[in-house]
Amino acid sequence: MESTEALPKVIEAVKDTTKELVEKLELIPLYEVRAVINGWGCFCVGLEKVLDYTIGETSIATIYNDLLDKRILMWVGYLDGKYVGFCTTRLDNLDNKGIIGGVNKYISVVHLYIKKGTDPFCFFMALKQMKGIAKKIGCNMIRMWTIREDWGNALHGRGWKKGYQEYYLEVK
Numbered sequence: 001m002e003s004t005e006a007l008p009k010v011i012e013a014v015k016d017t018t019k020e021l022v023e024k025l026e027l028i029p030l031y032e033v034r035a036v037i038n039g040w041g042c043f044c045v046g047l048e049k050v051l052d053y054t055i056g057e058t059s060i061a062t063i064y065n066d067l068l069d070k071r072i073l074m075w076v077g078y079l080d081g082k083y084v085g086f087c088t089t090r091l092d093n094l095d096n097k098g099i100i101g102g103v104n105k106y107i108s109v110v111h112l113y114i115k116k117g118t119d120p121f122c123f124f125m126a127l128k129q130m131k132g133i134a135k136k137i138g139c140n141m142i143r144m145w146t147i148r149e150d151w152g153n154a155l156h157g158r159g160w161k162k163g164y165q166e167y168y169l170e171v172k
Helices: 009-019 035-050 060-068 121-136 149-156
Strands: 025-030 072-080 082-092 107-115 143-144 166-170
Touching: 025 035, 025 121, 035 060, 035 082, 035 107, 035 143, 060 082, 072 121, 082 166, 107 121, 121 143
Parallel strands: 107 143
Antiparallel strands: 025 072, 072 082, 082 107, 143 166
16 A cells, blocks of 8 residues: 555644654754755755665656655755755555555655755764654654665664665664
8 A cells, every 4th residue: 555645644643743843953844845856956966866776766856756746755855944954754564544554554665865064963963853753653663775885884773773775763
């Protein structure tokens, strides 16, 4: 089941959660199609860099369509009012009513970009916020994949466990 039907329910939960900012980073969800379209030129720069580290058959056009069709959700990061990057997420393991169900309910971080010159700690502030959002919407795990071993090394000491090039964080 695709997450398209569940996204409106999550958006309502997210609106409240994003008001409770963690640290200084503001992580803003772009759930309005017009917002994605208006910011697309800015996001393409980051997506090109992300795709350099991506394995598989995806493209900027595929990501754009996934965002417009609400199969994935883009979160834009701002630190002290300045754009610092983005991540996209997808809800996985949904039941047939579009609600998160099953034993393993998770938010998958699909793409992650931190603007050059930004403190990499922003990455961990974003994941900390994502953990709060995951807990609020009933997920018990966040997962992400990377082929960059430096991110894997940094995740390992923060409660993340390595799977087959997959990293996951239990949400409790």
